Amino acid sequence: MERCIDGVCSGIFGSAVFSDTVMQERLPKPIYKKLKKTIKEGLPLDPEVAEVVACVMKDWAVEIGATHFTHWFQPLTGVTAEKHDSFLTPTGDGKAIMEFSGKELIKGEPDASSFPSGGLRATFEARGYTAWDCTSPAFVKDKTLYIPTAFCSYNGEALDLKTPLLRSMEALSKQAIRILRLFGDTTTKRVVTTLGPEQEYFLVDKELFMKRKDLIYTGRTLFGAKPPKGQELEDHYFGILKEKVSRFMHDLDEELWKLGVSAKTKHNEVAPAQHELAPMFATTNIATDHNQLTMEIMKKVADRHGLACLLHEKPFAGVNGSGKHNNWSISTDDGRNLLDPGTTPLDNAQFLIFLVAVIKAVDEYADLLRFSVATAGNDHRLGANEAPPAIMSIFLGDELTSVIEQIETGVVKNNGTSRTLEIGVSTLPVLPKDNTDRNRTSPFAFTGNKFEFRSVGSSQSIATPNFIINTIVAEALSQIADRLENAGDFRAEVNAVVKEIISKHKRIIFNGNNYSEEWVAEAERRGLPNLRTTVDAIPALIAEKNIRVLEKHGVLNRAEIYSRYEICLENYIKTIRIEALTMIEMASRQILPATLSYVRKVADTVASLRAADADYSCVKEELDELVTLTSGLKAAIDKLDQKIKEADASEGDSLSHARAYKDVIIPQMNELRAVADRLETIVDASLWPIPTYGDLLFGV
Ligand code: ADP
Ligand code: MG
Structure with missing residues (x-):
């Protein structure tokens, strides 16, 4: 779901992207239609279509200066990988032409045997394949046409972060559509998850950076006495941008806009030298690609300005570290947000089904969710009174929590009189979309029409947390759909399901201060897992119930899960x-x-x-x-x-x-x-x- 930014920059925006507009202009109409259908419905690509698209894409890329192409992929190292091939093909008469075939577009064979595979590939079949993810647009950067791809082994096992993400989006779409059909929606063909990752980072002087081996090798300071001044005056947060920083940010915005990344908000963060960039949200796989690009371009542009960009979760002890707020929602292919409460009783009922599905998912798979943000770097942050604790819980806010309580008891408390709140019949009270006093300490907060997962580390790829969220929510939706599809009285069953889920899973809801000692004790009483460190959290990946859910929805199979487990530990x-x-x-x-x-x-x-x-x-x-x-x-x-x-x-x-x-x-x-x-x-x-x-x- 591409969004356009209006105003002065609209000329730059997406100028290096093989966007929908470019495709529409340049592709023959029938080909364009077929490609759009493939993208919209997540179908396999017709080789004939690919042939035409490749040719048009190459001509377009060459026109804006490209000489090479690369299948751009996201191996399990967490950073992106690329191998550049030239379009040049010798013609035998001492000349050469620029060529790019459909086959080259759809599939690549990088000799990528040195990437971590956690034992999935034996040396004799070390070859990995890359396959075009045609739902994420290609772009030109540094004279190279970048084709976003997924990376698999010879047997089709996922060797990257993108494959499970795409599979999980498929799984969630399938289950969400079952729910939509039950509520009378007969037209939606695909449901996607949307994502707006807010990216925190530090900027330091490049020359100073080069004098610190710890920053060079590890991205964080391993030594350093506390300076007389830290962040105690709170004078940096949202403060005036220093000129050098401001110049960097302008340049960064421009570079990102060219690539179609809709960088939207920028400001100073809590710690000195800390900043944040938030994009407009996009479909999850595109947002994931864009976030990888954002991190890469941040480093590159910083360098140009005599700065070094630090993306580590905790570059400095004693001041705040950096995270990535993962704003996540579910949307139909025509842009209807399924986590938006709506105004009619029927909309409300559907909203509540999606809401309780997330509640159920987070409670049942809190350990897996915790695993999804477990890295050595993030261990410095989680639970350090600057970021949510390692305990997963959901913030709903007072209004929604009160609605939930009323549904559970079946009685509306306010207005003196008591009446029954029946889902599908009564309209919910209007919920404020952006609760201004919303709780910043919660790891998983409902913010009006989306959830914000705040435990994600600043340097990590957002693919893992999101394929986990998508999968566990797909599972909750599938269980709910199973029941509703077999219900005699649909409305009564919706009521029963919502009530049951609330009673069973309300322990995961916590609106209080997540940084407090009392919450640690309270969470323990509630039986919520507290996997304090990465090493405690990684084994969650291979817990039988977690293997089962990932396998059931075709996101990862047992072998892929074990390989990831090994790689995480390594x-x-x-x-x-x-x-x-x-x-x-x-x-x-x-x-x-x-x-x-x-x-x-x-x-x-x-x-x-x-x-x-x-x-x-x-x-x-x-x-x-x-x-x-x-x-x-x-x-x-x-x-x-x-x-x-x-x-x-x-x-x-x-x-x-x-x-x-x-x-x-x-x-x-x-x-x-x-x-x-x-x-x-x-x-x-x-x-x-x-x-x-x-x-x-x-x-x-
Ligand atoms: P905050 O107040 O936490 O700084 P904002 O409310 O400005 O954040 O929004 C943060 C991010 O949430 C932005 O990247 C925005 O695009 C994203 N966002 C808004 N709506 C959605 C949605 N429906 N799905 C996913 N992300 C969304
Ligand atoms: Mg936020």
Whole structure:
């Protein structure tokens, strides 16, 4: 669902996109019609259509400067991948022509055997295939035609993030249509999920960035004492944009608009140097592609402006980290939002069915939802009083919660008189679309006509959280449809289903402060899972009930699930290992030498004072502390090094390996950091080898 931005930029917007308008202008009418039908109904593409589309697409791309094409895909590394092929085909007479066939458009065979497959591909069939996702438009960037694709193995197993997302959209469409038919909708052919991901990020000075190995290798600072000023004055949030930042944002908007990404809102965020960009929502798979593009272009444009863009969930300790608010809804192919309450009793009844389906889904699969945002980076954020906790719950707001309660009891409480609130007969009270005092601490908040999943990490692909949400909601809808389709009295059954789901799953609804200690205790009483870390959350993926739901809806099969499980654990281990090794390198080759220079300086001072018969006691005190800390630093480095060796040498499966990293390596990293950060506050600033938090956070 493409939206256009009006105004001055409308000329730029989508100028590098093989958009609907371009297709309509350039494709022969029958071909255009067939392609549109394929896209709208999610059908397989006719090879003859592909042949024509390829040719027209190539001509268009060449006209705007493209010389190459690439099948653009999203392997399980979480970042996008591409291999460029030239359109040039030698003709044998020393000349060449520009060619691009339907086959090349539909299917690619990158020799992509080095991408993680979690054991899905044996070496002899290492080849992966990419297949055009014709529901997401192609575009030209850096003289290359980008074709959004899904990436599968020889046997059709998903090797990427896009495939399960597309499958889950299919599953949800199928089940949602069953519900729509029950409510008398005979025309809707396809239901899609819509998505507006708000992207948070940090900008720091590029030169300073280049002086920090931790930022270069891991995307976050592994050392750094707290500066005198952080975010306590709250003077950055929504504050005036600095000129350099503003220039960056303008440039970024323009680059994104060209690619059809409808970047809409931009502002400063809570932490110093932190910002946010929100696009207009789009169909989930397109929004996912666009979010990947957004992250990539942010980095590129930042570089051009002498800045570095940090997308890590927690680049700096002590100030807020970054997330991605995943605004999600369900819509018919003609743009009717199914999470919009509506004004007639019938609309309300249908709305309530979709609403309770989400409630049921989140309660039954809270663990799977938690898994979908589990990464080493996000562990620093979730539950750290700046982002929702690891406990999944839903915020409905007071009005809707009261409606839900009234439905459950069957009695309308207000107005003195009590009457029955019967779904499908009574109209719901008008619900404010944007509740201004809405709860920012909730992981999964209803915001008037959509849900906002706030636990998603800033650097992660939004494909995983969304294929999980789509799948679990599809399952809830399918169970509801099973019942309603067999009901004698439809209206009575709708009432019964909604009531039952509310009674059974209301424990997942929580409108209070999710950051509080009381909620942790309360959630435990309610029996809600609290999977605190990534390592606790990953096994949820292979819980039997979760395998069952993913298999049932054809989103992932058992082998694909196990491969993802392995890859997630490996990613975790690798991430922490790189961080630990980076710490060792920085501590032993930068911090320790700097500290030793300072120790010598102070020791020399002590010696000179003593020789001059002056009072050297306070300098001696400083020297003693320095020597103690320096020995502590050295010991902590050696200990971390030793522990990594032990963790890697220990026998056991990936899960126990990951546990060792969480339980042994991370605490040791914290110990090393504590000593180094203390030293930073004592050592001569001119000797300190890396830019400080103050430099980075206030340096732009
Ligand atoms: P906030 O107040 O949380 O900063 P907004 O209300 O401005 O956010 O909207 C945030 C995001 O929600 C935007 O990207 C917007 O496009 C998206 N959004 C709005 N409606 C829908 C919808 N029906 N489906 C998905 N996303 C939506
Ligand atoms: Mg938001």
